[in-house]
Amino acid sequence: xxxxxxQALVSGLAIGGIYAxxxxxxxxxxxxxxxxxxxxxxxxxxxxxxGVTVLYxxxxxxxxxxxxxxxxxAGVNFPVAVIAVGAVMGVLGILLFITAVQPFAGKPGMSWIxxxxxxxxxxxxxxxxxxxxxxxxVPSPFGDDVMRFGGVGVRPQEIxxxxxxxxLMVGLDILMRRTRLGKAMRAVAHxxxxxxxxxxxxxxxxxxxxxxxxxxxxxxxLLVAPISSASxxxxxxxxxxxxxxxxxxxxxxxRGCIFGGFMLGLLEAGVALWQxxxxxxxxxxxxxxxxxxxxxxxxxxxxxxxx
Amino acid sequence: MxxxxxxxxxxxxxxxxxxxxxxxxxxxxxxxxSAAEDIKLGFNGDLSxxxxxxxxxxxVVGIQAAMEDLQKQxxxxxxxxxxxxxxxxxxxxxxxxxxxxxxxxxxxxxxFGPTNSGNALAxxxxxxxxxxxxxxxxxxxxxxxxxxxxxxxNYMFRVGSVDRTQVVALxxxxxxxxxxxxxxxxxxxxxxxxxxxxxxxxVAQAQGMNVVANEKxxxxxxxxxxxxxxxxxxxxxxxLVWAQGTPIGQLMRSMDKIGYFPVTLTSxxxxxxxxxxxxxxxxxxxxxxxxxxxxxxxxxxxxLFDRIRPKLDADSAFSFxxxxxxxxxxxxxxxxxxxxxxxxxxxxxxEDLKGTIEGYAKTYTRPFTTANHDALGAADQRWTCWRGGKxxxxxxxxxxxxxxxxxxx
Numbered sequence: 001x002x003x004x005x006x007q008a009l010v011s012g013l014a015i016g017g018i019y020a021x022x023x024x025x026x027x028x029x030x031x032x033x034x035x036x037x038x039x040x041x042x043x044x045x046x047x048x049x050x051g052v053t054v055l056y057x058x059x060x061x062x063x064x065x066x067x068x069x070x071x072x073x074a075g076v077n078f079p080v081a082v083i084a085v086g087a088v089m090g091v092l093g094i095l096l097f098i099t100a101v102q103p104f105a106g107k108p109g110m111s112w113i114x115x116x117x118x119x120x121x122x123x124x125x126x127x128x129x130x131x132x133x134x135x136x137x138v139p140s141p142f143g144d145d146v147m148r149f150g151g152v153g154v155r156p157q158e159i160x161x162x163x164x165x166x167x168l169m170v171g172l173d174i175l176m177r178r179t180r181l182g183k184a185m186r187a188v189a190h191x192x193x194x195x196x197x198x199x200x201x202x203x204x205x206x207x208x209x210x211x212x213x214x215x216x217x218x219x220x221x222l223l224v225a226p227i228s229s230a231s232x233x234x235x236x237x238x239x240x241x242x243x244x245x246x247x248x249x250x251x252x253x254x255r256g257c258i259f260g261g262f263m264l265g266l267l268e269a270g271v272a273l274w275q276x277x278x279x280x281x282x283x284x285x286x287x288x289x290x291x292x293x294x295x296x297x298x299x300x301x302x303x304x305x306x307x
Numbered sequence: 308m309x310x311x312x313x314x315x316x317x318x319x320x321x322x323x324x325x326x327x328x329x330x331x332x333x334x335x336x337x338x339x340x341s342a343a344e345d346i347k348l349g350f351n352g353d354l355s356x357x358x359x360x361x362x363x364x365x366x367v368v369g370i371q372a373a374m375e376d377l378q379k380q381x382x383x384x385x386x387x388x389x390x391x392x393x394x395x396x397x398x399x400x401x402x403x404x405x406x407x408x409x410x411x412x413x414x415x416x417x418x419f420g421p422t423n424s425g426n427a428l429a430x431x432x433x434x435x436x437x438x439x440x441x442x443x444x445x446x447x448x449x450x451x452x453x454x455x456x457x458x459x460x461n462y463m464f465r466v467g468s469v470d471r472t473q474v475v476a477l478x479x480x481x482x483x484x485x486x487x488x489x490x491x492x493x494x495x496x497x498x499x500x501x502x503x504x505x506x507x508x509x510v511a512q513a514q515g516m517n518v519v520a521n522e523k524x525x526x527x528x529x530x531x532x533x534x535x536x537x538x539x540x541x542x543x544x545x546x547l548v549w550a551q552g553t554p555i556g557q558l559m560r561s562m563d564k565i566g567y568f569p570v571t572l573t574s575x576x577x578x579x580x581x582x583x584x585x586x587x588x589x590x591x592x593x594x595x596x597x598x599x600x601x602x603x604x605x606x607x608x609x610x611l612f613d614r615i616r617p618k619l620d621a622d623s624a625f626s627f628x629x630x631x632x633x634x635x636x637x638x639x640x641x642x643x644x645x646x647x648x649x650x651x652x653x654x655x656x657x658e659d660l661k662g663t664i665e666g667y668a669k670t671y672t673r674p675f676t677t678a679n680h681d682a683l684g685a686a687d688q689r690w691t692c693w694r695g696g697k698x699x700x701x702x703x704x705x706x707x708x709x710x711x712x713x714x715x716x
Contacts, residue, residue, distance in 0.1 A: 004536040011530040133355035153564030228529045272533035277523040
């Protein structure tokens, strides 16, 4: 019985790590620009396939059936792919901001919702034209053998996802709270006009926020690909849960978003122990209940704009 | 289908002259004469989104191959088939929209598809109301080809596997197996999975089986250890699984995580490449399932296989291409027999097809009746598994001991 609970805990933490990473991405753009990237799901799928492409090139173009061979992720290949995906997705994030967010940010109405969704649809369509619709198996850099700890089975990729997610989140937390750049970001989040008067390049900070958020989505996609296969349709479900986690934790509190992401992952695994088909119902009922009591999420401090 | 060779400059000149002369007549008839000659057919199914999209693409390959062959034989009623393809991305609203578009705007005489059973169940009222025959070749939910109410018009036909038929055989296996004392169900929460669950529950009752666990999972889940832990705690020795290829693969990976491998009998979706891609070749060897086209191909099947293989995603997708081919063939015969492409006449002809028709899944003798709109039955099922990364025929003592009396429900 204990092993069953521990198994659910490990499974929940692994998927929760991805939710938390993407939820953090939502928080970063919201706190700096008051907008969100609703194409985050497509960024996850495209990030996964960019990773597949890099791994394919690094392994000298080897492909078996509908997946990459184990050797493709070996050695430095996977870390190189993570860095490459992060860089390309960061640039895509900047492009998204310039084309789909900046023209509408700060203006009445919520045109940026449609424009970011549209950007994602275009991105996915390009992805389909380049890579096709079929999912691709991606090997984990540490192999696929189940590791057992006291009756609990876990795959190396799940541990990797959790470790990378935690490292990235701690790193970003330090960046936000201890560095000048972080302070500048927080200043922009607090008041863009005052930040601009203080000599902070507000546009550059906003560009950086979108680059960072997109980087997290892309890297998240590549990290989760060895668990679920790379697919251009992989991200939508993850992004929805991550967004729910962000709302639950408090969209304007990065640490709250991380907490919300992990909480959602653990809830999923926990409810599945009881009745899996009730999972979505229980989770979303709980979110509604929490928001009814804490309208800005569990750790949110600022009241949201009402439209 | 229509084909055109590269025209020469003289041909273009003659064509332009002919067009000028014929222009008044064309403007009266509305459309060009060549377009009116084709019998328009539609395909509506997932070609890109769900784990089963590969089977949708394979079915289209089969349909197109049959159209080529029919054209070589002079067409149907002296006309050629033209196929209009619509991808429904596995989404029911999109599939419903496609169906109305194909029937109302494209004016198709019949529709093939869909890939996903849930989508067929979402729109089958449309062809039934508009009296347009649908030839199913992938989606296997039992209710697809059933009349929506007693005595109502039913235009849904199928050449493919049927969940009920598979469930009856798999449950027969579970009952005969020395390990089948405590069975459990694991089903996906899509229309396909829940349709299968209904069949599983009804057949288990009909065969007097002891069901001790019933768990569900989402199509995109990557971890089913919580559900499996409950089966394990209930002492399940035989798991019956109804889901698409990828989630069955993820289920195998979750079984591996907790080191629990009951006898696993699955839907035929496990023959999909998406299954082995998700599970990996070693875990893919665990489940047993049924399919309609064996990997031991007849020379005739082999010839078709060699011809269309370059267009298929995988060897295992061949069965869907065969269904698509045979669907087209039976539809063509029905139109020929009816002497018309009108829905009600074609339906009547399908329900009373004369003579024997040599298809690739089997040779058909009166494949459909008023009460039965499924061309393939229990005798057309083949026990299958994965071995060494390829599909193979499966056989053991339990299968050898199975008699027709064991198949109830």
